[in-house]
Amino acid sequence: MKWAVLATWKMSENGNRIASQILAENRKASEAILHGISDVEDNPSFHSVGYGGRPDTNCRVILDGGYMDGDTLHFGAVGAIEGFRSPIHIAYSLREGDANNFLVGQGAEEYASKHHFEKRDNLTEEMIVLYEQEKEKRKQLSAYDGHDTVCFLAKDSFNSICAGTSTSGLFMKEKGRLGDTPVVGNGFYADSKTGAAAATGMGEEIMKGCLSYAAVMYMKIGMPVQEAADKALLQLHQELIERNGYANPMSLIVLDKEGNFGVSTNIDFTFTYGSDEQSTENYIAKLQNGKTVITKLTE
Amino acid sequence: MKWAVLATWKMSENGNRIASQILAENRKASEAILHGISDVEDNPSFHSVGYGGRPDTNCRVILDGGYMDGDTLHFGAVGAIEGFRSPIHIAYSLREGDANNFLVGQGAEEYASKHHFEKRDNLTEEMIVLYEQEKEKRKQLSAYDGHDTVCFLAKDSFNSICAGTSTSGLFMKEKGRLGDTPVVGNGFYADSKTGAAAATGMGEEIMKGCLSYAAVMYMKIGMPVQEAADKALLQLHQELIERNGYANPMSLIVLDKEGNFGVSTNIDFTFTYGSDEQSTENYIAKLQNGKTVITKLTE
Numbered sequence: 001m002k003w004a005v006l007a008t009w010k011m012s013e014n015g016n017r018i019a020s021q022i023l024a025e026n027r028k029a030s031e032a033i034l035h036g037i038s039d040v041e042d043n044p045s046f047h048s049v050g051y052g053g054r055p056d057t058n059c060r061v062i063l064d065g066g067y068m069d070g071d072t073l074h075f076g077a078v079g080a081i082e083g084f085r086s087p088i089h090i091a092y093s094l095r096e097g098d099a100n101n102f103l104v105g106q107g108a109e110e111y112a113s114k115h116h117f118e119k120r121d122n123l124t125e126e127m128i129v130l131y132e133q134e135k136e137k138r139k140q141l142s143a144y145d146g147h148d149t150v151c152f153l154a155k156d157s158f159n160s161i162c163a164g165t166s167t168s169g170l171f172m173k174e175k176g177r178l179g180d181t182p183v184v185g186n187g188f189y190a191d192s193k194t195g196a197a198a199a200t201g202m203g204e205e206i207m208k209g210c211l212s213y214a215a216v217m218y219m220k221i222g223m224p225v226q227e228a229a230d231k232a233l234l235q236l237h238q239e240l241i242e243r244n245g246y247a248n249p250m251s252l253i254v255l256d257k258e259g260n261f262g263v264s265t266n267i268d269f270t271f272t273y274g275s276d277e278q279s280t281e282n283y284i285a286k287l288q289n290g291k292t293v294i295t296k297l298t299e
Numbered sequence: 300m301k302w303a304v305l306a307t308w309k310m311s312e313n314g315n316r317i318a319s320q321i322l323a324e325n326r327k328a329s330e331a332i333l334h335g336i337s338d339v340e341d342n343p344s345f346h347s348v349g350y351g352g353r354p355d356t357n358c359r360v361i362l363d364g365g366y367m368d369g370d371t372l373h374f375g376a377v378g379a380i381e382g383f384r385s386p387i388h389i390a391y392s393l394r395e396g397d398a399n400n401f402l403v404g405q406g407a408e409e410y411a412s413k414h415h416f417e418k419r420d421n422l423t424e425e426m427i428v429l430y431e432q433e434k435e436k437r438k439q440l441s442a443y444d445g446h447d448t449v450c451f452l453a454k455d456s457f458n459s460i461c462a463g464t465s466t467s468g469l470f471m472k473e474k475g476r477l478g479d480t481p482v483v484g485n486g487f488y489a490d491s492k493t494g495a496a497a498a499t500g501m502g503e504e505i506m507k508g509c510l511s512y513a514a515v516m517y518m519k520i521g522m523p524v525q526e527a528a529d530k531a532l533l534q535l536h537q538e539l540i541e542r543n544g545y546a547n548p549m550s551l552i553v554l555d556k557e558g559n560f561g562v563s564t565n566i567d568f569t570f571t572y573g574s575d576e577q578s579t580e581n582y583i584a585k586l587q588n589g590k591t592v593i594t595k596l597t598e
């Protein structure tokens with residue numbers, strides 16, 4: 001394939017089309033990822049990313065993002081950042097240089113201010129209502145309430161592969177909590193010689209098995225992309241059940257260096273894929289009898 | 300072996316003896332790690348960890364730490380935390396529960412205050428002088444100025460393996476900068492069924508190859524411990540030179556499930572190891588002709 005773009009969740013469909021258009025014009029994978037993810041960050045009807053994201057335990061929308069360049073293995077990431085429009089753009093800007101590529105909290109916010117990244121209050125009225133309801137119920141925090149991270153993997157016509165992520169993290173998370181999203185190797189990984197991967201789900205569970213790096217490494221030692229995805233995720237899923245009695249939700253998207261996709265999950269997980277050989281299409285992956293079954297999503 | 304403990308840098312020698320004593324009494328690997336690392340954190344003559352650590356760009360000592368339990372794969376971590384005595388104890392306390400295991404910045408500090416972790420101003424007069432000198436010189440930040448993370452890996456007589464890390468990070472680092480130390484899979488990883496690994500050096504470089512997870516994974520697919528260490532580190536070292544023209548300092552300690560050690564580095568790197576079969580001894584590892592050569596350290 002000349003180019004391909006793979007993204008988590010049906011919410012990324014429009015972003016995938018935007019990214020596909022960019023790649024079809026022989027522009028760079030990095031550009032495709034930035035525009036694709038920003039489309040999701042800016043849409044208040046998606047409640048797990050950017051504007052309109054679910055708040056933390058203090059009713060504040062705190063964001064994370066990560067970016068990796070598969071040519072150089074350089075990455076940039078921001079964690080626990082408040083009041084900015086686009087974590088993916090800030091993360092991308094941090095990829096250069098040998099040090100200080102991963103910034104969190106106040107330091108990340110001061111960096112973003114200093115470099116004039118656009119500010120935005122990401123808390124919407126709708127999410128304030130949701131927060132108040134949740135607080136009233138004081139119910140047990142469900143393990144899967146609102147952490148549908150947007151992840152984009154792209155291969156361009158120059159054979160560069162990049163990965164990007166953005167999220168508001170777990171609903172009602174503690175102040176300063178990082179999930180896998182800004183954490184290289186866990187939430188995202190890219191190596192143009194091999195491929196890329198990114199994860200969504202319960203970040204703390206994903207980090208127990210370094211899912212994104214694991215999938216890329218399995219491809220590196222020779223596995224086809226779907227086998228690598230399943231090997232990384234389902235092996236961790238099984239290990240966690242054996243050791244702890246259960247495994248929380250995890251989903252993993254993987255792109256090989258040719259542009260083929262692989263996806264693995266332990267829930268029902270939607271994703272979106274486009275390439276120069278097929279226009280953007282939505283799929284659903286499910287775990288059935290110990291393997292991932294993928295079908296096209298029909299409305 | 301019944302038990303074994305492996306730690307980064309000669310500065311961990313006394314901590315290694317303390318940890319060895321604990322393991323020899325058939326106490327837990329977690330206990331050995333907490334006491335071993337705390338010994339380094341509390342010593343102001345070690346300028347890369349805890350009390351007496353090198354300050355950041357604002358002359359503040361900001362600490363990171365991580366812990367992983369190889370039985371459950373649960374981990375805890377704190378990043379960019381100021382004013383507390385022992386990051387490893389705070390990280391350890393965060394290992395339980397399904398969420399909020401990795402806290403950074405103000406959120407991590409509020410958690411530590413709420414749970415009554417001992418406070419301490421970690422900035423010493425000696426480090427203020429060093430900071431002022433550095434600021435005056437305004438020299439280029441050297442890639443290896445002061446990031447000798449303390450990492451401990453321990454196997455106990457119950458066959459549990461744990462990993463722990465603690466650091467003040469890169470000298471003159473930016474506010475909010477995280478290196479590999481609090482990042483699971485990068486700075487540390489432990490799986491009692493396979494072994495454990497932890498890294499020290501330029502965190503941003505280590506994170507380009509998820510070194511700790513990579514080493515454990517190579518053991519998982521059948522490599523002996525020294526081969527796994529070299530495969531993870533030297534492969535990344537080579538990839539970075541090919542792609543970017545250079546590779547910054549990285550060192551990796553690895554313990555297999557039997558208690559044998561492997562070490563790989565691209566600098567001159569000291570470490571310390573003890574087990575029920577030999578008392579604590581210091582070693583030096585060097586990269587020679589494309590492989591790691593390890594010798595006992597003589598005074």
